[in-house]
Structures are given as structure tokens and as C-alpha cells.
Amino acid sequence: MSTLRFNALAQLQNRQSRKVEAPSELVSDYYGSHVFDLNKMKKTLSSVVFKKVERAIKEGESIDEYVADAVATALKTWAIDKGATHYTHWFQPLTGSTAEKHDAFLDVSPDGSAIEKFKGSALIRQEPDASSFPSGGIRQTFEARGYTAWDPTSPAFLMENGNGITLCIPTVFVSYTGEALDNKAPLLKALEKVDIAATEVCQYFDKSVTKVTPTLGCEQEFFLIDSALADVRPDLTITGRTLFGRKPAKGQQLDDHYFGSIPSRVQHFLQELEIESYKLGIPITTRHNEVAPSQFEVAPIFEEVNVANDHNQLLMDVMEKVARRHEFKILFHEKPFAELNGSGKHNNWALATNTGKNLLAPSSKAKENLQFLTFFVNTIKAVYEHADLIRASIASAGNDHRLGANEAPPAILSIFIGTQLTNVLNELEHNGDVKVGKGDNIYMKLGIDKIPPILLDNTDRNRTSPFAFTGNKFELRAVGSNANNATSMTALNTAVADQLNKFKISVDAQIDKGVKKEVAIVNILREYIQESKNILFEGNGYSDEWVDEAAKRGLNNRKSTPHALDAYTDKKTINLLTSNSVMNEQEIKARHEIMLEDYIMKIQIEARTMTDIAVNHIAPTAIKYQNTLIKNAKGLKELGLEEETKEIVISIKNISNHISSIKRLSYELTQERKRVNKIKNTRDKAIAYCEDIKEKYFDQLRWHADKLETMIDDQDWPLPKYRELLFLR
Template identity: 75%
Template sequence: MATQRFKALELVSQRKPHDVTPPSSKVSEYFGVNTFDTRMMKQMLSSDVLDSLTNAIEKGEKINEYVADAVASAMKTWAISKGATHYTHWFQPLTGSTAEKHDAFFELAADGTPMEKFKGSALVRQEPDASSFPSGGLRQTFEARGYTAWDPTSPAFLIESGKSKTLCVPTIFVSYTGEALDNKAPLLKALERVDRAATEVCQYFDKNVTKVIATLGCEQEFFLVDKAMAQARPDLMLSGRALFGRKPPKGQQLDDHYFGSIPLRVQRYLQDLEIEAYKLGIPITTRHNEVAPSQFEVAPVFEEVNVANDHNALLMDVMEKVAQFHNFTVLFHEKPFAELNGSGKHNNWSLSTNTGKNLLSPSTKAKENLQFLTFFVNTLKAVHDYSDLLRASIASAGNDHRLGANEAPPAIISAFIGSQLTAILNELEHNGDVKVDKGDNVYMKLGIDKIPPILLDNTDRNRTSPFAFTGNKFEFRAVGSSSNNAAPMTVLNTIVARQLEEFKIAVDKQIEKDVKKEVAIINVLREYISSSKNILFEGNGYSEEWVKEAKKRGLPNVKSTPKALDAMVSKKAVTLYKKMDIMTESELHARHEVMLENYVLTLQIESRIMADIAKNHIVPTAIMYQNHLIQNVKGLKEIGLDDETQEVVTTIRAISKHISEIKRLSHEMTQERKRINAIEDSREKAVAYDEDIKTKFFDELRWHCDKLETMVDDEIWPMLKFREMLFLR
């Protein structure tokens, strides 16, 4: 009789918050202690090795064998001194998570003498078995070789697991023929291209700029559920979301959870998480309650995009490990609970120069504001021209549940810039005489020299916008909470790089015709503003009016992942990635294939779980309760209370109807799944799972099961209810 459910509730009632003791009262004293970062390299490497490594990091120069051996020796010495016994190449395959294979430092010499060994060759490259990682057809199973290659731009770190410590070396992962099998390799190429393109454009304004760094601050939203409760819900454990369950009477409607007092158990968990993150050099600075009950957020300060992405992937792993100690399960699914807010991974992106200038930060100086407008408008133009690629970069089965719901931006890609900047762009497009004085300052009737450094009306962010300007950065809010940031960041940095290259070509052509540089820049910006303003929207992205307006503007509204992914392999995308040397056509098609397969498998798993729970948990419980009611009716009739049986009989009939429908839907869904599984074409199969499984069966099957939850005696209902799981204390 709902034994596991009530055992879980009893266990949770006995939970006590764990004590957490930081290594020091000052974070600065232990921040990065488990990271082989710049400080450690300066201490342990000779000046010539450090110079070579710095050039490799900043200029992409090749690392020779001598430098690799020296770095490996220093890493080994440092790691062993910290208690490490193993090392691993830490990479990010197309599964979306991270992967690692641990090798011991320990070896036996030819004469049997035990020793610790870690050579430069082991640091720079390894050959893990790649046969079981998704490749999208880039290699056959019998061609299992894959190579991991050291990424020196992201610092090595130590992972602690109990008393065990392992040295982790961030790497890319490629096939033996050189194609990228991971998320990091294309991202590194995109960051190199945006650096090069942005630096060339910066030369119009400041000759001292020799490097531009793309930066990322990633807000990570998530749910916490007590571990015992999660384990009592097969759907949560196997799919990451509750496939059944009614919204609790009190959910988030009072907005009392958002920014509220953090429950003590959760606060201790977050404190412990921060300690482990700080030791790994992950600069978390924010923690708070999110809108839905049991939903929370942590966020770091801005870092270089590649490092920020590595840190976010590592943070998710640490979050799960720390949660186990505190008897929690972390849910990263974009929509784990129906009718409650889902979770995103808001990507706050900007560009910064080696001279310390944020290129997306307005200024009080005319020349600096012309530079700001240059990068601002070019970013908007890139988003306009490649909105379909941005949409594809955030597509997943989980995010399909979230996009367009009341807490997330719609599937329509638009940009919010605020009324102040909208007015400035309108003036720049239509009005204003341009004058340039000898001091190279730009004066216009609209007065771009008067843009305030803080744009107050933008700080609200417009939470309905997928891509919002928030004062000195763009916030890509549509990224899902479980995703790897590398995919959207690869697209964003690639399209901005391409747009900046086209901008420079257009400006240089005018300069060659003796047009003043500043005037040429403004002329091109005016063209871009005019051609890309359809992407701008300041209103409510949730409204039906916006859907109609977006259609008039020609903005796509692709709500399902299989169709959104078409953009990945379009002629436009293939041309872009080939021209920018980011990915080959075969690599794009491979990723497309992997994502379609992931979508199919996700829905396949959810479908099987739903049928299992419905037939083996919910229906038997409903029948048991129905039999109890039948006995009740018989008893009432035996004592002559026939009139009192009518309402009970009505309930019995309603239960019978729901049971019949659940059985029918479960059977039909299973048969339909068998038919679809025979389809060979990946896209056709994915679309069929979307339209003929998810759309046709999921909501209706859930509705009947959830109706039974309101009818069956609470004492025998087998599934933990939302009201029991979502209010942590």
C-alpha cells in the first residue's frame, strides 16, 4: 500500500542539515587550490617553458616535446603532492556530458622497480576507445580509435572523490581521421575566428587592441529533490522529469519562493557546493531561490568562453556529487514538473579587449560609443541572419517542453534592446548629419556621444526575450539547463565573427573611395539596422499577438526539435561553417544525426516509462480502490441505503473509464512505437516520435492518470505527489 512512498516521506522527515566547514574563512585563501592555473605554473615552470606555454595559449603556437615534458613533469609533481594517484583526459563527447578514463601514475620499470610516470606524450595526446561514443557516422564501430588532445587554454584540475584524487586534463576529442567528436573543438575554432575578426574591427578605433576575448557568464538553474523521494519515482530516476503528477494546490502562484529565504538543508548544500567549486577555481558569486518551489540558481562571474564552458560542465558534475552527501538529487531537466517553471542556462555573452575594454559597454565618449554601436549592431545583424542556427543550437527534447511556456522565451528568436537603444537605432537609421573633427571625434544630430553608460530600462532584461541586451552584454536566455554551452556559444561566436568580417569588407570598400572612416562605419551600420530590425521586439513574447506579428515579419517559429535541427545542415549553414573553417559538412551532418538520435531515444525511453508506470503502478492501484468502492456499494445496499450509492457508483464508473483509456492509450502507443522504430531515416523517425508519440499520446495518457490521482485514496496512491516533493525544509 504505497509502501515506498511513505517510507520515503518518513525518511525525509528525519533528515538533518549536514554541517559544512570551509577550509578558511576567506575564499581567497583556498580559491583554485585544486587547479594547475597560472599562479601554479609560474611557481613550477621555468621562464622559457612558461613563455612557450603562454604563446601556445594566447597565440596558438605549437607546443614542442621539450615543453610538453616539462609541463607534464610539473603537473605530475603538483598532483601527487596533493594526493593524486591517477590522471585522465577530461573531454566533452557528443553525449552532452563529460567523459574520463583514469590511468595510474604508477608504472613498473623494465626491472620491476615501481615508479610514478607522466610524460609529455601522455599529457598532449591519448587514444581512448571511442566505439561507444556517438559519432553520427563519422566512424564505424570497428574503427574505434579516437584521440584526445590537450587544450592548454583551460587549466588542469584535481577531482576529489572521497580520499581519491585524479588529475584531469581538459582535452578535445577527435576521430582518427581528424573530425571533431566533441563540443570543445568547434568552440575553440569559433573563438579563434571571433578574436581575429573583432580585433581587426577594433583597429578602426584603437590600434593598441591586439586580442579580443569572448566572455561568458552562465546562470545555472536546477531543481533539488530529496534523494529518497527521487528514488521512489521511476520517472524522475530514469528520465529526469515527472511524467505523471498533478500540480500542487499551492505552487508558485504567490511568488513567495523567488528570492526567498533559502531552506537550511539547501543552504548547507549550496555552501558545500561553493567550497568544492572554489577549490576548482570556479568563481560562483550568486545563489538564490528561483520562481518554482525547490528550484534554485547559482551563477559565476564572467570568464573566457572556453573556460566558462568547462567550468559549467564541471560544476554540473560537482553539483551531483555534493548532492549525494546531502541526500539530494539534482534535476537539470528543462521541465521536470508540469505547470511549474522550467530551468534554463542563461548565457551572458560579451566581447572584451586585451586593453580591458568591454566592447558592448556604452560610454560617455563619442568615439567609444561608435565602437559600441559597431559591435552592438553587428551582433544584432548576425542574430537576424542566422536566427535559425541559434534556434537549432538550443534544440532538445527537454527544451521543447520549456520554450514558449510562461517562464521561458518562445521558440521565435528575437532580440530585446530596450526603448532607449531602440530610439537611438531609429535615429541612426533615418536621421542625423555626421561630422568628423580633426580629433577623430564623431558628432551627430542624434548625439551618440550622449549614450549613458548605464541603460536603466534594459536591466529588466525582458524575460520573454530569447536574446536580450542587458546593459553591457547580451543574454541568450533560451539555452536549456541540461545543455552543454559549447553548442550555442559555437554558433553565436561563429555568426558574429562572420558578420564582423563582412562589416570590415563593406567599410574598407567605402574608405577606398575616400569616404571618411567614421562616416563609412555609420553608413554600413545604417544599412544593417534597416535590414535586421525585424528581429527587434520589445513586447510580451508570450502573447498570441507576437506569434502573429512574428509571422508577418517572416520570423520562424519552429517549436519541435527535429524540424529546428534542419537548420544545422542547410546550405547556408554548410557554407558558413566551411568558410569559417569551424566544421566540415560531414561534421555538421554527424552532429545532426547524433541530435536526432538523442531526441528519438529520449522520447522512446519516456514512452516506455509512461506505459510501465501507468500499467504496473497506477492502474492496479485504481482497480484496488475501485474494488474497495464496489464493496462499499454492496454494504450500503445491504443496510438499505440504496440512495446513498449513486455518487459512489458514479465514481466507480469514472475510474473504469480512466482505466480503460489508460490501457487503450498504452497499448496503442506501444504499437505505434514499434512501427516508428522500423523507420530507417533519422529525421523521419524523429518527426514521427514527436508527432505520433509525444503529441498524440503523452498529454492524454498523463491526463487520465492525473485524474485518477484526484480520485484514488491518498493512502494507497503509489506515486509521490508534487506537494510532497517540492517543498523542502
């Protein structure tokens, strides 16, 4: 009997649900209790200091040393009163996750006594060393200086871990020479650019608009597996996905898990997750079962993109900690189980004005309609122009397994807008030249006096679309569940900002020639509709026909990460990011290099784990079972049962063939990996790991191992099976 596996199953059977108690019956009593937000600042800072901090948050003004010291003092007092003993600059290096180095609120006075200390200089900047974080050649390892700088637009918060509490200060992370070494700094620049560009375009319609804020609502999908079972699966422990495993008789084909009753143990996990999230001001409002067994989703209310992204990164950290308390292993990998749906992170994106308008919300009012169509069409044009960059921004080793797997959007970037809006754009495109006379209803003559009322509640969906309009927002569905949203949001917001700038230049040029403003706007929109219509697609993104059709339309189908990442070296991408001052060329090339290296390392780790499990776990088990069959065959032969013996001999031969194939493929894979590791060029090495290792060996090796799982006695199989991982809670 496989001792580890059955011991794990025994532990699972004895699980007790962890009791969860909220601090109060009303969420409003403790929501944001661990966040030093504007309300707490207003209560603890002088009115002068508070107004300066508020302007820094809302308008991007700089903060001087006096203000920083005042904020630091208030922060320290608040945090210590809450039980904090340390503080940290919480940042997002180019690893895809977050990082922190804790410093104590401690100083020693000349007389040797201890005092709590936290100055404005410590709030604003730290030098955490952090020399081992990837830099893509921006700095050498011996050049250790990396600086974290306070981001006042994202509030400080308290993180509980065990019995300790730490004050976390969201920051950017830059090199000694100023290049961004993180995901936050470029995102902040992109958000500033789209704010400026969108505000200028809004002036055509509403002079009271002085700020436009990109918003994000991020749905988070994940799997929950009992920790005891996960711990005896080396592949889950090391890579976050099952490299082997036979699909169970029942998977997700009945759709009975989707939106079903949440299992009680999972319910308790979600309740505690929500409590901890609410303390941190993370506005989770939705929870439900997803399509695959043991797959779930949580989703928050829309927030400003930078804060929403910080909250999502923080949420993933909280989810892992809460999962451990409930003896779960949480899986954020995009495809942890073969032949079952993977997990995404749907990014619902929109633009909101300081006057309370959603610029992507259709209206029944003609003037507002033209404004809606302006931002709607410009977004489509932006995605069309920079589709390859957006595809690259969601590329990863994990997401390669998910994209196009008949469960998630394909690798071809297209946009779904629904039948009615398609008709609206078609009418707008073909309404011809318009001459407007005095007293004419401009909007009626332009054909946009109204949009059918049903569009005001347009909740149509196309689940095969990577970028879909869903009524009052665009949903970038292709982002992987383990990703940092900042990468894709930087790409999207920069593309939209650049496009809006070009739009305004074109419209102003026509206005300067005497064309009426509304007519000029429609003239340019008509051009954009014609130029970008190839990216609009309403059909089945999973079909072979769409692959052929997309090729005819000139849309790229970059299926693997190494090829998708080529977009970062395209002149078009470099010009977009540098001309908008979001990243310089060195920062762009560094990210390209880091993403390739990340891909290489993840496939390398999977390859090494795969051969280890195959050779040291599966093959020995098969040999042991084969020996049992040999003894059985000999016994039957001695009894004269020749026919029965023949059947067992066939099984022995089949098992032997699978064992031989596993050993041969494992050896070849190892030798091929050694060869590929000698490749100097990072891109060439990544492509080799993709095509010469992953695509050539992974499925073959898995096929033989999974065949053995069906042949070997269940009592002897060493790895928890899919039916146990997915259905036992």
C-alpha cells in the first residue's frame, strides 16, 4: 500500500471545519480597520498637512519633508496602537509577486533605553538592497542599490501574520540610476498618461471634467485542494500544477459544480478570507463555485487601477495564509489539472470622470452617446494597433496551457462588442459625408441621436473573446490567474492614452479647417472603425475557421510565450512606451529578458520535477506491481491455467513497455535539457525549452505514466489521484 497517499487520505477524513467569527455583525464596523486611509489621515493630521497629502493622492503633487514627517508620526502612532512592531516598504519586483523587508520601530537612545522611531525619510524611501531580484541587465548583482519610494496614492495597511503585525507601505522599486525594477512604477506612469489624454478629449463634451480615472474590477479564480493530499504530490508542491494524473470518470462535464452550493469547509475559508480582506479595505462582493470541481472565484467592486492591482496582489497573499489555516493548498496556476478548466483573472476595465460619469456607459442622450462612442471606438483602435503588446503582456508558461484550450480566450487577440453595437458602428461607418446646416439636429443627421435602450443593460457575453465589451466596460479575459495585473494594465492604458492623443490631434486639425466639432469627431471615428474592424469578431474563438479567418485578417496567432514576447522588441512597442514616457528602451528590453528567463526557469523546473517523479516514484511502483503479476502468472501456470496466464502476461508486457518508455523519455529529456542549457541567447533558449523539451516530451511522458495509473493496483499507486484531489474536501 502507498503509505504516504493513504496517510494523507486518512488526515483528510479527520478534518474539522475551522470556526470563523467576524469582529462584528456589521462589515461596516471593521471595514478598512487595518488601512490608514484618507478618513484616518483627516482625523490625525493637521488640516494643512492633510490637504497637501490629499492633493498628492488626487493630483500627483510632491510631498515635502515636513509633510512626510507628519504623516510618518501619525502612521507610527496608529500602527503601534494596533499592535504593529515593524514596518516595511511593500513592493512588486519583476518576479510577479510582492516583496517586503521588515524594520522594527526601534531605536536606542544614548542612555541605552529603547524608543519607537519612524521618520518621514523612512516613509518616503528605503534602500532594501534586493540585489537578487531580476533586473534584466539594468544592474549587476554587485551593484546592490535598489530604492523603494512611497506611493501615496495607495494607502498603507497592517498585515497580520501569526502573532505579529507589520505596517506595510506600498512603494515603487527603482535602480540607483532611476530605472523601474518593478511593476508599479510603469503602471503609475501609464495611468497618468491616460488621465491627461482622456481629460483633454472629454473637454469636447464637458468642460467640468478635470480628471479621468481608469478603473479595474479583477475577478480571481483559484483551486482549493486539501493540504495533506497536495503535500504528497511533488509536482503540486514544486510547480503548482499536476504534471501527471489520469482524468477521473467524472470531471466538469455535468456542469453541476458551477454556481452550486459552496462546500461547508470552503465556505468557512471564504468567510475568513472576506473578514481579513474587509479589514484591509479589499471590497470583495462576489464568491461562487467555478466550472471545474474544487475551483472557485471571488471578485471585488471596481476601484482605481493602481489600488485595485495592489489589492489583488495583497488578496492573493491573504488567500494563501487563510488557506493554510483551513488546511487547504490554494492553486493560482492557470492550468493545475489537465483536461479541466484552468483559472483566469478577468480584468474589467473602464474610465470614470471626476463628475461621476463612466465614459464607457452607453446613453440614450445624443451628446453623451457621442462621448461614449468616442471612447468606445478609440479603445477598439488602441487594442487593434497594439494587439501584439497586449498579447505579450498576458504571456506566461502557465497561461500557455490555458489560452485557447476551449475554456479560455484563444491566443489570437480579438474584440467582441455584441450585435447591436456592431450595427451602430456599421451605420456610423457607412453614413457618408454629412453636411450640417443651421438649426439642423446634428446628432440625428450623424445617425447617432440614440442607441437602442437595451444597450443600457447589455450583459451579452462571448466567453471565447479575449477582450469583450460587457455593457459598460471592457473585460480583458485573457489574463492568467497567477499574473500581476500591472503588466497588462500598463500595456492597455498606455495604448489607449496614445490613441486618444492621436485622436485629439486629428479632430483639432479638422476643427482648425472649419469643420464643426461634432462632424470632425464622427469623421475621425469613421476612419478608426474602418481601420480596426478586422479585430472585431462575434463568433466562436475556439473554431479552426476562426484561426484561418484571423490569419486572412492579418491578426497574429502567437501561441507560445517565447514568440508572444517578441512584441516587446518590436519598434512599434518601443516607440509607444518610450514616446509616452512609460518606460525607456532599457527598461523594455530588461522586461523582455526577465520574462524569457522566467519562462525558461519554470519549464526547466517542470522538466526536472517530471523526470524525478517518473523515475523515482512511478517507475519503481510499476516494477513492483509487475513483479507481483509475474509471481501470479507463475502460480497460475503451475496450476495449469494457461488461458488466465496469457492475459496476465499481456498486462506484464504492456506495463514493461510503459516502464521502458518512461525511462527512455526521461533520459532523453534530461540530455536534451543539458543541451538546451548551453544555449547562450535567452530567446533561443526559451524557444528550445518550449519546442524541444515541453512540446516534444511532456505529453509523451505523461501519457505513459497516466496509462500505468489505470493498470496498477489502486492500493499501490503513490500519488493522490484526480478523483481524490478534486472531490474530497
